[in-house]
Amino acid sequence: MKKLWFGVLLAVFIAIGAACSNVDPHESAQKHDMANMNGQGENAARNSGENLPLATNTKVLSGKEFYITAKEALLKINDKVRLPVYTYNGSVPGPELHVKQGDRVKIHFKNDLPVPTAIHWHGYPVSNNQDGVPGVTMDAIKPGKTYTYEFTATVPGTYWYHSHQNSVNQVDEGLYGALIVEPKNKATFDREYTLVLDEWMSHGNAQMNMAGMNHGDMNHGSCTGDGQTDTSGSCHDMGMYGLFTINGKSGSAIKPLKVKQGEKVRLRLINAGYMTHALHLHGHEYKIVATDGHPLNDPQPIKDKLLNIAPGERYDIEFTANHPGEWLLECHGNMKGAAGMKVKIQYEGAKSSTDKANAKEDLPAVDLTKYGKPASGPFTLDQKYDVSYTMRLGTAMGKNGMVYTINGKTYPETAPLYVKTGDRVKVKLVNASPVDHPMHLHGHFFQVLSKNGKPLTGSPLIKDTLNVKPGEEYVVAFKADNPGDWMFHCHELHHASAGMVTEVKYKDYKSDYTPDPDDQTNRGE
Numbered sequence: 001m002k003k004l005w006f007g008v009l010l011a012v013f014i015a016i017g018a019a020c021s022n023v024d025p026h027e028s029a030q031k032h033d034m035a036n037m038n039g040q041g042e043n044a045a046r047n048s049g050e051n052l053p054l055a056t057n058t059k060v061l062s063g064k065e066f067y068i069t070a071k072e073a074l075l076k077i078n079d080k081v082r083l084p085v086y087t088y089n090g091s092v093p094g095p096e097l098h099v100k101q102g103d104r105v106k107i108h109f110k111n112d113l114p115v116p117t118a119i120h121w122h123g124y125p126v127s128n129n130q131d132g133v134p135g136v137t138m139d140a141i142k143p144g145k146t147y148t149y150e151f152t153a154t155v156p157g158t159y160w161y162h163s164h165q166n167s168v169n170q171v172d173e174g175l176y177g178a179l180i181v182e183p184k185n186k187a188t189f190d191r192e193y194t195l196v197l198d199e200w201m202s203h204g205n206a207q208m209n210m211a212g213m214n215h216g217d218m219n220h221g222s223c224t225g226d227g228q229t230d231t232s233g234s235c236h237d238m239g240m241y242g243l244f245t246i247n248g249k250s251g252s253a254i255k256p257l258k259v260k261q262g263e264k265v266r267l268r269l270i271n272a273g274y275m276t277h278a279l280h281l282h283g284h285e286y287k288i289v290a291t292d293g294h295p296l297n298d299p300q301p302i303k304d305k306l307l308n309i310a311p312g313e314r315y316d317i318e319f320t321a322n323h324p325g326e327w328l329l330e331c332h333g334n335m336k337g338a339a340g341m342k343v344k345i346q347y348e349g350a351k352s353s354t355d356k357a358n359a360k361e362d363l364p365a366v367d368l369t370k371y372g373k374p375a376s377g378p379f380t381l382d383q384k385y386d387v388s389y390t391m392r393l394g395t396a397m398g399k400n401g402m403v404y405t406i407n408g409k410t411y412p413e414t415a416p417l418y419v420k421t422g423d424r425v426k427v428k429l430v431n432a433s434p435v436d437h438p439m440h441l442h443g444h445f446f447q448v449l450s451k452n453g454k455p456l457t458g459s460p461l462i463k464d465t466l467n468v469k470p471g472e473e474y475v476v477a478f479k480a481d482n483p484g485d486w487m488f489h490c491h492e493l494h495h496a497s498a499g500m501v502t503e504v505k506y507k508d509y510k511s512d513y514t515p516d517p518d519d520q521t522n523r524g525e
Contacts, residue, residue: 052084056091057255058177058247062098064105068119070163070175071112077200077243078253078340085174086113086163092248093196093272094161094177101156101184107149109141116140116521119149120164121179122312123292123464125443126151128484128511133164133442135515135522136485136503140165142521156183157293158268158314160196164524168493174248176272181293189318190263195329197309198273199337200243242336244277250340257329257345259321266318267329271309274492276436276467277341278306280363281319282355283327288371290316294445297459298373306332306365310438310467312491324350332359369451372459379424379447379477381455386423387480393468393490393500395433403499404433404490410499411525417488417504419480425504426477431468437495440465441504442486446478465491483509489525497525 055073068088075085075092088094099105111117118140120132130151134140141147159179163170178194246254259265266289271277285301292314309315330342338359394405406414419425427446431437441464448461452473468474489501515522 053090054082055085055087055248056089058091058093058096059089060096060098064099064103066095066097066105066107067110068094068107069110069112070117072114075174075248076253077245077248078250081243081250083200086117086170087174088177092174092176094175096178096180096194097161098180098182099153100182101153103153105149105151105153108146109149110146111141111143114143115170116142116165117163117170117175118147118165118524119161120167120442121149121151121159121161122440123159123314124151124179124181125155125445125482128443128482128486128509129513131164131442131484131486132524133487134524136487136524137511137513139516139519140521140523153181155293156181157290158194158270158316159293160270160272160314162272165521166523167525168497171272171493172274178268178270180268187266188264189266191259192266192268193257194268194270195246195343196248196270196272197277197331197341198245198248198271199275200245244331244335244337244339244341246341246343251342254343256326257343258348259345260348261321261324261350263321264318265321266316269307269309269315269317271311271313274311274494276308276310276438278308278332278365279329280304280306280332280361281317281327281329282345283323283325284319284321286317286319288315288366288368289318290314291368291461292445292463292465294462296372296461297375299371299459302366304363306363308365308467310436310465310491311493312438312440312465313463313467321345321347325355326350327355328357330357330359332361332363334360368458368461369448369456370458374457375460377447377460377462378479379426379449381449381475383424385426385477387417387419387425388428389417389425390428390430391439391488391502393429393431393433393437393439395435398499404437404495405499406502411489411496411501414499414502416502418507419504420508421480421483421506423480424477425480426475429466429468429474429476431470431472434470435495436467436469436492437500438465438467438491439488440491441478441488443482443484444478444480444486444504446476448474448476450475480504480506485509485511487524493525501525 052072052074055075073087073090074082076082085092118132118134129137130149131137161179162176243250285303287299324347327345328342331338392407396403396405403410445462445464483506486504488504489496
């Protein structure tokens with residue numbers, strides 16, 4: 001199963017970045033418990049979950065004030081699999097929070113878990129002291145304690161929230177949910193659904209005890225994007241990840257999406273997992289109307305093209321329900337988990353169609369750098385910048401196994417990106433490693449200006465998470481308009497926990513937070 005609480009030291013190894021693609025499951029690497037790198041496994045003695053309550057279905061909560069409790073439960077993924085998980089308000093994903101642009105939002109959070117935790121508002125430009133990164137912006141919230149997050153909903157769009165405390169494990173265990181900020185102007189669609197993607201381990205014995213596992217049980221190494229091993233060694237068997245889910249369910253357990261003929265339907269797609277998923281909408285044209293919460297300029301209709309969604313990314317797509325019947329939105333790829341990541345789109349009152357899954361069909365992927373129509377964005381390649389920074393993403397062998405580096409260093413030894421309020425900042429992202437790195441910047445949005453030396457030819461692309469594939473080079477730019485100390489890291493969280501993290505630090509900002517050097521619970525990676 002996915003949520004395995006290891007009781008031993010595990011070495012670092014790579015997870016490949018293309019789950020729903022043509023990659024053999026034996027040629028990518030397992031998610032692992034990085035907490036145990038220092039012998040502090042959270043749940044070495046965790047029970048199998050027989051006494052836990054069953055997680056509820058995800059609820060939508062609207063308003064300005066919310067109460068969220070982190071607690072343990074059992075998640076029923078399908079009729080055969082139940083897993084002990086961490087939840088927000090007893091569900092995975094946690095409750096979908098709907099607020100309106102301009103609202104002053106309060107989230108009263110209580111930690112009923114047996115371990116410290118914290119909430120990060122992924123993609124949202126909250127003030128620095130609300131960013132939820134223990135050891136950087138706040139102390140971890142200990143078991144039994146409460147904390148109130150507060151921020152103004154300034155920017156509409158699709159965002160999400162998740163643990164940023166030992167996040168490689170806690171997100172993996174279910175601590176995530178959607179944050180939807182509705183625009184001041186009335187929505188232009190008739191119906192909407194939020195779909196949160198994830199992947200989980202599966203075994204013949206779902207409660208298998210990993211305490212006896214040792215380094216000799218693992219094959220350390222990494223894979224290139226085409227599934228071949230690199231010189232660092234062989235790839236671990238990713239076949240253990242046999243369950244892909246939408247909103248915490250897999251296969252026939254996923255609730256169909258009901259539509260009426262003539263409706264304009266918006267699907268909000270959020271990838272909370274650690275693999276890229278390639279989605280295909282059957283039977284309909286669709287438009288990608290937003291990415292990472294930001295609208296695209298004049299998006300063109302797409303049909304029978306795959307939409308690749310990397311870890312941490314969000315895409316809003318819209319289609320008109322003009323083809324009655326029963327259709328699929330499905331994940332493509334030959335990994336066995338892909339078959340479970342599909343949801344039916346059912347027209348009310350219509351007879352079922354003969355639409356069938358074809359997850360191995362060879363379809364082209366949408367190229368976001370050429371999608372939509374050009375328009376003026378906030379930045380250009382040839383303008384003057386106050387700060388320029390090159391971020392070379394790589395790998396190296398550390399004393400405990402593979403590490404992931406920025407300019408040859410691992411966090412906290414990586415060189416911060418120093419800025420002042422008002423600076424225009426240009427960053428070049430170069431992937432010199434054999435795997436994908438979805439790079440996520442806290443507290444800011446950046447504009448993607450070029451890919452592999454060529455300017456974008458489509459809509460201005462504003463994001464907070466950008467997937468950089470092996471050999472690729474991007475130039476992005478942002479304005480330093482949110483003072484603080486902010487994380488900039490890979491959102492394949494195994495890579496972050498193994499070193500691929502740096503910070504954007506404002507020289508004219510002084511935090512009023514002082515981490516307790518003796519408090520080892522402040523582990524916000």
